[in-house]
Structure formats: structure tokens, C-alpha cells
Amino acid sequence: MSLLGQSSVNHNFTHADATSRAREPERVYLSVPHMSGLEQAYVSDAFATNWLSSVGPNLDGFESEMAARLGHDVRTLAVASGTAALHLVLRALDVGPGDRVAVSTLTFAGSVWPILYLGATPVFLDSESRSGNLDPALVEDYLARAARDGTLPKALVVVHLYGQHADVDPIADACRRHGVALVEDAAESLGATYRGRQTGTTAEYAILSFNGNKIITTTGGGMVVTRDAVAMARMRKWANQSREPAVEYVHREVGYNYRMSNVLAGIGRGQLRVLDQRVQRRREVHQIYRNAFADVAELQWMPEPQGMRSTRWLTCLVLQGEGAVQRRDHVLRSLERHSIEARPVWKPMHLQPLFEGAPYFAHAEGDDVAARLFEAGVCLPSGSNLSDEQLDRVVDHLRRALQRAEVLGAAAV
Numbered sequence: 001m002s003l004l005g006q007s008s009v010n011h012n013f014t015h016a017d018a019t020s021r022a023r024e025p026e027r028v029y030l031s032v033p034h035m036s037g038l039e040q041a042y043v044s045d046a047f048a049t050n051w052l053s054s055v056g057p058n059l060d061g062f063e064s065e066m067a068a069r070l071g072h073d074v075r076t077l078a079v080a081s082g083t084a085a086l087h088l089v090l091r092a093l094d095v096g097p098g099d100r101v102a103v104s105t106l107t108f109a110g111s112v113w114p115i116l117y118l119g120a121t122p123v124f125l126d127s128e129s130r131s132g133n134l135d136p137a138l139v140e141d142y143l144a145r146a147a148r149d150g151t152l153p154k155a156l157v158v159v160h161l162y163g164q165h166a167d168v169d170p171i172a173d174a175c176r177r178h179g180v181a182l183v184e185d186a187a188e189s190l191g192a193t194y195r196g197r198q199t200g201t202t203a204e205y206a207i208l209s210f211n212g213n214k215i216i217t218t219t220g221g222g223m224v225v226t227r228d229a230v231a232m233a234r235m236r237k238w239a240n241q242s243r244e245p246a247v248e249y250v251h252r253e254v255g256y257n258y259r260m261s262n263v264l265a266g267i268g269r270g271q272l273r274v275l276d277q278r279v280q281r282r283r284e285v286h287q288i289y290r291n292a293f294a295d296v297a298e299l300q301w302m303p304e305p306q307g308m309r310s311t312r313w314l315t316c317l318v319l320q321g322e323g324a325v326q327r328r329d330h331v332l333r334s335l336e337r338h339s340i341e342a343r344p345v346w347k348p349m350h351l352q353p354l355f356e357g358a359p360y361f362a363h364a365e366g367d368d369v370a371a372r373l374f375e376a377g378v379c380l381p382s383g384s385n386l387s388d389e390q391l392d393r394v395v396d397h398l399r400r401a402l403q404r405a406e407v408l409g410a411a412a413v
């Protein structure tokens with residue numbers, strides 16, 4: 001039945017339609033850009049001075065301000081995306097065809113693409129059951145076994161899942177003993193700390209992301225962070241079309257056009273100034289959910305171990321008990337019906353069609369922690385620009401969805 005047809009037979013329709021549309025609630029998103037107003041001045045400056053390309057004061061400023069913020073004498077390189085940043089790092093580590101690179105299975109695909117770009121093979125590692133992060137004991141087992149079999153990876157990428165830092169010191173220790181380079185994927189954890197150290201400085205190499213859904217954004221962008229001056233010089237050259245320092249265009253190696261623009265770096269400088277506020281608000285959002293559902297015992301939340309401070313980039317809950325998978329689906333559908341964007345936890349890489357048959361190292365045969373977290377996990381709207389009213393709405397609908405799911409779950413058993 002077409003709208004046109006109906007309105008022609010029922011003159012009340014137009015009015016009723018307008019009313020119902022007016023009542024349709026504003027969509028609540030998972031995580032969207034949150035500008036501060038400080039960005040505009042840097043962007044305007046780029047226009048006023050005509051630094052509108054991939055060099056300029058905003059780029060220098062963004063890189064040095066981020067380095068100062070992270071401390072530990074790190075060097076930084078602003079690039080087009082977090083994925084590009086990881087590509088540069090893995091190449092600097094001489095990853096190539098025939099090599100293996102180990103990586104958390106519970107992550108976004110951006111942690112993995114660069115392994116494929118370089119012709120290497122990813123080896124996926126299962127999660128620790130409480131945080132979903134890499135389990136130091138599992139990493140130790142994996143590396144010991146790989147050393148025996150002669151299949152050690154060249155590098156290991158540790159992802160700080162949803163902004164919660166992985167327990168990186170014992171992982172770094174195991175990597176050092178086996179001569180494996182360690183890379184932090186800190187795309188979701190900028191602003192987090194681990195034993196008093198800033199995320200991105202707890203391993204020799206790290207990458208950040210400023211994609212639109214991250215803690216701070218440049219609309220799209222990323223950064224390499226390292227103390228390794230030699231590697232940094234190589235990465236800077238590759239990212240800039242591998243131009244040799246000569247007036248004429250001289251190239252000795254393959255390059256990429258990975259530089260960030262000076263305009264976008266300006267957005268980054270404004271965003272960096274409010275990073276602490278952004279993290280603070282995401283942590284508040286997390287606490288609001290935790291308080292609201294403190295009475296619901298069968299929900300598992302990501303813990304924040306002592307000595308670690310999470311960004312709470314996304315707040316995720318994992319349903320427990322019988323029928324958790326069906327209840328999870330019900331919760332996602334109910335929230336969507338009320339225009340609330342919630343998502344499953346990352347679909348683990350070893351379950352992706354693309355990676356069928358790829359090596360996967362789990363705790364034990366048949367005990368797939370990452371798969372369990374994926375099947376029963378829900379990521380809730382977590383942006384720093386959510387209002388208290390929007391959060392009330394999410395809490396209200398989530399509570400009702402959980403209650404109904406409970407009934408459905410009980411009926412299904």
C-alpha cells in the first residue's frame with residue numbers, strides 16, 4: 001500500500017503520519033565524533049596560511065603534542081589511518097612473505113589487514129575470559145610451543161580491547177625471551193594507563209587510531225608511536241611515497257601515500273586538548289550502566305584490574321547462563337526497535353570466512369573464549385557526547401529487553 005494511495009482515501013493520514021514521525025525518538029548511536037569547538041581555530045589557521053596539504057604546522061604540532069602527552073621520549077608519525085600505521089610498523093619489523101604475526105583474535109579487522117598486505121600469515125590467539133584481552137599465560141604457552149616447533153612469529157600485536165589495557169608486561173617479557181617484536185594496537189585505548197605508563201608506550205611500537213568512532217577523531221587518521229628512531233625515519237619516508245631526500249624524485253623502495261593532511265591534524269590538535277574530558281565522560285557512561293544494572297547478577301562487565309585505567313571506549317556486557325546467545329539476539333533486536341544502536345562484540349577473526357583454516361591458538365580444544373564473548377556480548381552506546389537523558393532511555397529499554405529476554409530464555413530451556 002503506497003503512502004500516496006492511502007493519503008488520498010484518508011485525509012487524516014497526513015496528520016497521523018506527521019504525529020507518529022514527531023514521536024519517533026532520536027537515534028542513539030554507539031560512538032560518534034565529539035567536537036569541542038577548539039578544532040575550528042586550527043583548521044581556520046590551515047586555510048588562512050594555505051597549509052592545505054600533507055605538511056604544515058598542524059602536523060608538526062599534532063605529532064609533538066601527542067609525543068609530549070605520551071611521554072617516555074616517544075616519536076610520533078601522523079598518518080591516514082590506524083591500519084596504515086600498523087602496516088608501516090610491521091614493515092619496519094621486516095615482516096614479509098613466509099612470516100607469521102600473532103594477534104588477538106577478538107579485535108577489529110584493522111589489526112589484521114596489514115599482516116596480509118605484507119604477505120605474512122596471521123596466527124590468532126584466544127582471549128582471557130574476563131577482559132577479552134590476550135591472556136599472558138596463553139601467550140607464554142603459544143610462544144613456547146612455537147619455539148619448539150620452529151614456528152615463532154616475527155611479531156605479536158596486542159590489542160587493548162575496548163580501551164582496557166592488556167596485561168602487557170608479562171606478554172612483553174615472553175616476547176623478549178623468544179625474540180618476538182611486540183606491537184601495541186592502542187586504537188581503542190588512547191588515554192588509558194597501565195601501571196602508571198601511558199598506553200602506546202608500554203611496548204617498543206604502538207599504533208593509534210583517530211577514526212570517527214574512536215575516543216578522539218581527526219575524521220579519519222592514525223599514528224605510529226615508537227622510541228625507535230631508525231625505524232621511525234624509515235616509516236616516515238615510506239609513508240611519504242618513499243621520496244629520498246633529493247630535489248629530484250628519487251625512489252629506492254616501494255612507498256605509500258599515507259600522510260595525514262595538515263587540515264585534519266588541526267582537528268586532532270583541538271581534540272587532543274579535550275582527551276582527558278572525553279575519557280572521563282566515557283568512564284562516567286560506563287559507571288551509569290554499572291550502577292543501573294548492579295542488581296542484575298547474570299551480567300558480566302569488563303573488569304578494570306588494579307593499576308590499570310581504562311578509557312571505557314565501549315561499554316560491553318556479556319550475558320551469562322542458559323540461552324545467552326538467544327537472549328543476546330533478543331536484546332540487540334529490542335534496542336534496535338527503539339532506535340538504539342548496540343552491536344555484538346567483535347566477531348573473532350578466526351571465525352571470519354576470510355580466515356577459515358588460519359592457525360588459531362586457544363586455551364584448550366573446545367574451549368573457545370573469544371567465540372563465547374562474541375556470541376553473548378553486547379556493546380552499548382558509549383560516546384562521550386551522550387546526554388544523561390539518552391542514557392536513561394538506553395537503560396530503560398535495556399532493562400525491559402533483559403526482562404523479556406529472561407522470560408523468553410526461560411521458555412526456551
Ligand SMILES: *Cc1c(COP(=O)(O)O)cnc(C)c1O
Nearest residue numbers: 081082083108110111187209211
Ligand atoms: C579502529 C581500529 C583499528 C583501525 O583503525 P583505523 O584508523 O580505522 O584504520 C585497528 N585496531 C583496532 C582494535 C581498532 O579498533
